[in-house]
Amino acid sequence: MFEEFPNNPNVAGENDPVPPAFLLRQVLFNISRGADVAEEPLQYLSRLNQFTTGLTFPLYGGSNQYNWTDTGNSYPWLRNIIQLEKNASDALGNDRNGYLTISKFLRAYTFVWLTQRVGDIPMKEAGLGLEILNPSFDSQEEIYKAVFDLLDEANNELTAIIADATSAPIEGDIFYNGDMRKWRKAVNSYKLRLLISLSKRADDTPSLAIKQKFNEILNNPSRFPVYENLDDNMNFVYIPVFNRYPTQFMLLYPNETTVSETVLELMTRNEDPRTFIAATPTPFAMHVEGRTIGDFAAYKGADNSKAQNDLFSESQGNEGKYSYINYIRYLQGPDVIPEPYIMIGYSEMCFNIAEAINRGWVSGDAENWYQKGVVASLDFYGLSQGATITVGDVNGAPYGDVTVDVNSFLSNVKYKGNNAEGLNQILEQKYVSFWQNSGWEPFYQFRRTGIPQFREGEGTNAERRIPRRWQYPVREVDNNRENATQAIQRQFGGNDNVFADMWLLK
Structure with a gap:
């Protein structure tokens, strides 16, 4: 009698279809909060950005120290993105499917979030589950090249979706309420952010064509529309009672x-x-x-x-x-609510x-x-x-x-x-x-x-200086040790050092 458990009709099973709108809402909420310290106003991140200072610790003032070790991990976002893609494809097909297009932006955002923190990471082989249990690490140069391809694909697909009045609308969009024109501007404006973040590699990395890509966007506004005013912002909007501004303590x-x-x-x-x-x-x-x-x-x-x-x-x-x-x-x-939170x-x-x-x-x-x-x-x-x-x-x-x-x-x-x-x-x-x-x-x-010059000294950490990166997630090193060890050796001489510069900063 215990060989099989009955299905609970009130709970979704592992293989039951979850509407893509539910998954999209969750992924958008996750990226708005980050995968490490909360990316919210007036929290610990505000002190690390040197906007505020805490006067007491461990009380509510909070620590001002830059004493981190390993980073949080954005790969759980990727699992939900993959599931979003599967369920959206099953529900709406693959042609002019807004969920699939937005997922390309979300993939780009997920990989950039992590590579900016540690350096080389698995990308091409990431998220393949049992097919590849130990994914290899891609270089930052390879990652950004792939990210730019994803963003270009998203921009092109959004163009087709906007032009086709029969395209199915998306739901669960907490940023733009399904407005694909605003999403298209967001994709290209985000790409400008990434290009400027690579300023140290603008003259020695022809594979990325950093300056050329920047020119391409600015000189082709019809092909690459960007933000035109504050109404285009990708904002996380706080709501009284249900989603409060995070200062209740x-x-x-x-x-x-x-x-x-x-x-x-x-x-x-x-x-x-x-x-x-x-x-x-x-x-x-x-x-x-x-x-x-x-x-x-x-x-x-x-x-x-x-x-x-x-x-x-x-x-x-x-x-x-x-x-x-x-x-x-x-x-x-x-x-x-003083203001929304800009993403x-x-x-x-x-x-x-x-x-x-x-x-x-x-x-x-x-x-x-x-x-x-x-x-x-x-x-x-x-x-x-x-x-x-x-x-x-x-x-x-x-x-x-x-x-x-x-x-x-x-x-x-x-x-x-x-x-x-x-x-x-x-x-x-x-x-x-x-x-x-x-x-x-x-x-x-x-x-x-180096602008502005952040304050560094006795209260920063034992080294009296601000780290340049995070160590790799412990679970990544433990479960993918050979590839992680090779990546650390290739980039940092075998020392997963928070004060070392990764490729994009050299």
Whole structure:
């Protein structure tokens, strides 16, 4: 009687068809959260991007240390993508199937997410299950070549799907609600991100044709449409009650999170109105110096590289030296949503194009794209000339209102030309535009360019410096040891060292 178990009619079985919309929704949610520390605003990643600093650990302020070892793993995403492809093909066939097309973008995103963290990874033989239990490792050069092919295929297929009114709509799309025109722009804008991330290999890797591909996109807008405004952003949208803004614990302990000096110094130096949405004036400035809330000198960030005990002691009472996170905007409650979380955004794309022009990859008006990026970021945070912002203390008690002066700020950051100084401006303003969004992109930009200079020192880790990569996932090394060992030897001389540079950074 125990040889067979009856099927539960209320639960999907292993071989029962799951609608592709369910799988798509899950994969999109997974990539929005990342496969390691949560890719969300005001969490640990915010401190690693040097947007905020924690004053206490292990309480809710959190650690500021870069003391990681092995990375999280995005291959579980791939398993769901493969299942999505199977179920979508079974349900709708292979011709002009939007789920299959979006899965190509998702495959590209999955492999890039991991290779950016460790170096060479299995790609071509990954996800084949029992067919290949020990997949070989592809080089980063091979990975990016394959990724660009996937993105081009997705762009071409989206063109056909959009043109065919009989194409079946997709459901479960938490980013674009099935709008394939926006997906097409996202695919090409993401490709621009990847191309600029390879700037160190632009002159010595003809197989990738990095500059040529960038030119191809910019010079063929009908074939490669890209983002046109903020409405095209790939955003994760928070919803009151059901999908809350992730500060429900921080709001109980607002005096344990300050704004980082790395980002706040860039804001205050240029009299950037984003200062007022990010930070509070320091207690010392208000209670000892008697400064006004509109005085940019009243705002000072904390150094992420300092010992946490020192940061805590220097932040206490009316003589506290540091600006806290803006309680009124971010900490009033989990159902007060300040802004969505950008996955891939228009402002970033503008800066990427400006950087490419500045570097001489493409012709065009770098200043125009730079200005578009700055203005788009201001618009995203609701900042316009003459707008008013209520400024409060660490607990949200209002001090009063400040009037936003966008015009003066834009004058202060006027582009200085296609030279090193201009490039520095582009990278600094792109970093500020990443405030509480875009995953690891702020860190990856610092790692690639050194701009802005992240703080490193006693509070960073025992080495007093920021790692350049992660070690390979333990399960990958344990279960695919021969291939993993060869990859580590080939790239890093046999030492899976977090301070070593991978191919894309050399």
